[in-house]
Amino acid sequence: MPMHDWSRVQAGIFHHFHHSWIEEIARTLNRGLLPPDHYALAEQFVGGFGPDVLTLKDHAPADDPEPGDWTFQPDRSDGTGKTAVLSLPDIEVTAETDMQYYRRKQKAVSVRHVSDDRVVAVIEVVSRANKASRAGIEAFVEKVAQLLEQGIHLLILDPHPPTRRDPQGIHGAIWEWISGDEYQAPAEKTLTLVAYEAALVTRAYVKPLAVGDALQDMPVFLKPSAQVPVPLEATYRAAFEAMPRRWRSVLEAEDRQT
Secondary structure: OEOOOHHHOOHHHHHHHHHHHHHHHHHHHHHHHOOOOEEEEEEEOEOOEOOOOOOOOOOOOOOOOOOOOOOEOOOOEOOOOOEOOEOOOOOOOOOOOOHHHHHHOOEEEEEEEOOOOOEEEEEEEOOHHHHOOHHHHHHHHHHHHHHHHOOOEEEEEEOOOOOOOOOOHHHHHHHHHHHOOOOOOOOOOOEEEEEEEEOOOEEEEEEEEOOOOEOOOEEEEEEOOEEEEEOHHHHHHHHHHOOOHHHHHHHHHHHHHO
């Protein structure tokens, strides 16, 4: 199956596909591709931060307040014996963006070791929201650098063309951040698959591709010099076939015309 042009649909449609592809990758890894002492989880990314990179906790965290709950209950009185309440001022909203919502709600696959449930690798599908602002792409690149610094291997799948914030693609932005060196992406292949091996030195295994190219397996490293192949084409196909027919037809329209 060819890589589709995801700029043809709204960010929310790709967000739906993003979650499906992540779930397919996690399920496929757990069906025997990973060694028996490893397992994969599809985990929520909130506010740009990923799963606990050290260990899973034995207890459930307290529930976070729901987005949009703007009432704050401070531990003090306003002098009348009643609890003071801070709420939104009566000011009309003049602008908003949904890109931050999609960036904060995306998932990634974490690969963990059974001995202590520590994260050894992360597989992430880049969303359009990651590239929609300078803050978004800086947060993404900084997160990648922090994971590599902690010895966590990465597989990053970027099905979106470069923007002015990542003119050489997502790998170019990451590589300049962690090494200071420039990466020149091929002009005709603007999408990127890249596996990072976090050893004493960081190694990048880059596969550029274009819209219409078939996906190929990419490695996810479990430790230096030890990796398993991730079947990207099969998982992509399964996620795409589960998409609503209405949006599959939009994405496949260009294929029928060529």
